[in-house]
Amino acid sequence: MTTLPEKTEKKLGLVIDLDICVGCQACATSCKEWNTGGYSAPLTDHDAYGADPSGAWLNRIHSYEVGEGAGSRTVHFPRSCLHCEEPDCVTVCPTGASYKREVDGIVLVNPDTCIGCKLCSWACPYGAREYDYDDGVMKKCTLCVDRIYNETLAEEDRVPACVRACPTGARAFGDLGDPASAVSQSVAERGGFDLLEEFGYKPVNKYLPPRSPAEVVDTPAAPILEAAIAQPDGSKVEGFFAWIDQALSRSEA
Amino acid sequence: MHPAYSVILFTTASGAGYGLMFWVSLIHIFGAGPDSRWFEFTAMAVSLILVTVGLLASTFHLGHPERAFRAFSQWRSSWLSREGVAAVATYAPSGFLALIWLLGGETAWTAPLALLAAVGAVVTVYCTGMIYASLRTIRQWNLGLVPVVYLGLAAASGAVLLAFFLAAFGQSPIWAAMLSLIGLGGAAALKALYWRRIDADPGRYTVEMALGLSAVSVGAQAGGVRPLDPPHTRPNFVMREMGYQVARKHALKLRQFSLIALFAAPAAAIVLASTFGVAVTALYLLAAVSVGVGAVLERWLFFAEAEHVVTLYYGASRA
Numbered sequence: 137m138t139t140l141p142e143k144t145e146k147k148l149g150l151v152i153d154l155d156i157c158v159g160c161q162a163c164a165t166s167c168k169e170w171n172t173g174g175y176s177a178p179l180t181d182h183d184a185y186g187a188d189p190s191g192a193w194l195n196r197i198h199s200y201e202v203g204e205g206a207g208s209r210t211v212h213f214p215r216s217c218l219h220c221e222e223p224d225c226v227t228v229c230p231t232g233a234s235y236k237r238e239v240d241g242i243v244l245v246n247p248d249t250c251i252g253c254k255l256c257s258w259a260c261p262y263g264a265r266e267y268d269y270d271d272g273v274m275k276k277c278t279l280c281v282d283r284i285y286n287e288t289l290a291e292e293d294r295v296p297a298c299v300r301a302c303p304t305g306a307r308a309f310g311d312l313g314d315p316a317s318a319v320s321q322s323v324a325e326r327g328g329f330d331l332l333e334e335f336g337y338k339p340v341n342k343y344l345p346p347r348s349p350a351e352v353v354d355t356p357a358a359p360i361l362e363a364a365i366a367q368p369d370g371s372k373v374e375g376f377f378a379w380i381d382q383a384l385s386r387s388e389a
Numbered sequence: 390m391h392p393a394y395s396v397i398l399f400t401t402a403s404g405a406g407y408g409l410m411f412w413v414s415l416i417h418i419f420g421a422g423p424d425s426r427w428f429e430f431t432a433m434a435v436s437l438i439l440v441t442v443g444l445l446a447s448t449f450h451l452g453h454p455e456r457a458f459r460a461f462s463q464w465r466s467s468w469l470s471r472e473g474v475a476a477v478a479t480y481a482p483s484g485f486l487a488l489i490w491l492l493g494g495e496t497a498w499t500a501p502l503a504l505l506a507a508v509g510a511v512v513t514v515y516c517t518g519m520i521y522a523s524l525r526t527i528r529q530w531n532l533g534l535v536p537v538v539y540l541g542l543a544a545a546s547g548a549v550l551l552a553f554f555l556a557a558f559g560q561s562p563i564w565a566a567m568l569s570l571i572g573l574g575g576a577a578a579l580k581a582l583y584w585r586r587i588d589a590d591p592g593r594y595t596v597e598m599a600l601g602l603s604a605v606s607v608g609a610q611a612g613g614v615r616p617l618d619p620p621h622t623r624p625n626f627v628m629r630e631m632g633y634q635v636a637r638k639h640a641l642k643l644r645q646f647s648l649i650a651l652f653a654a655p656a657a658a659i660v661l662a663s664t665f666g667v668a669v670t671a672l673y674l675l676a677a678v679s680v681g682v683g684a685v686l687e688r689w690l691f692f693a694e695a696e697h698v699v700t701l702y703y704g705a706s707r708a
Binding site for chain 2: 213
């Protein structure tokens, strides 16, 4: 059914910290690995090792330069489905294949009823949906619905693959409808924001802004590199190697 | 937006078909046509063929055409579903009319059936326009004017086809020429207004809004947001489908071509036919073909000039 639920019991989603994301692509590759064998299987690639590779991925990591001169910085920007509360990608679907779950708010595509008309991808301002040309249906982030409730996995693995993979802890998963949850509290503390709030789809996923330089805690300076390198101890062996080094340097010049 | 040829063929062919269906039904109700059921049958049959070719073409861009029947289920929320329902519902009165005219039975049912077919044609074309107009992601489409342009072009191309069939059955009443000229003029005016409207709007969304980042927000004094590393080395589905963009100077030239083919050339042919009364059928056929070419160009531009908000993530500064 493509009409949206009036209210969802939970608002499961991600909080992505733009301050510490290093753009390593681990979340994207881990997502691809899990989902090409999970709910969204297959995630088809074409010409994967050739000159014109393309394929369906559910998570894309951009890098941007923001500002000029002092204070400017590089920001790595992961982009995936935001599991919006009021998204048109669900309501435009003519078949009911695109739907939002009442129990946890996850937006999914039923691969058995999708006709591959691509209208949902047109309705998404975030570019979160990618069409699988081989499978003929639309693919999107499932919030790893086949991991988070999967009791055959160890408890620490019952989070989306991207969250599990992130080496810097820039991605967190939880219930954003519960103000007491860790993700909600980090959003409150850090001024987490909605992407394209003006658009009005009410994204569930939130982004935490990069800390501005003034906010950065003043950490003690690291020991200077030269101090850490062993100083000459004046032995004969060392003198011998110093002589070789000088001789070689002269011959090169 | 990437112009899918199946969708261009669908919207122009079915638009002309529904336009013709509308006018044939209307002149039947008012008894304005020639006293020949074969004229009415031929025109209605051609309109049904155009509509059917269009609907079949629209399934070519689907990943799973065999599941197309599922698209009738979500009419409560989806304009695409509503279009499908309206199109199928319109087959009933128009199909019965064609059958009655083919078999030649005189019945009181034809007038109400014609009214239903005319209403169905309008509703279906309106739904087609609303599929595009309801998308907030594309400012060139998200306009109340868009379904009006779809209706105007369907009415104009249908009117020229009607005048052609009248001429083919040996009639060229002045009202048919006037209807075609007014229809073409109206469609051209609507299209000119549409282009003025989209040219005046620079887009309300910026790359800063899309990322939630700006120079000030990261603590820099100046500068904007620049893409540094793309997420993929070659274009993905999003870039190919949503990032297609025709060069501005090409678009302006194509706009002129489409106006000439859609309006100037057919109008000249119709004026010639009405003034001199020679080669009337051939001139109307020429007009109809020219309108077809113009409509295809116009529909191609409708896609190629459309800018999607997602392009902000790929280097556009406004959308």
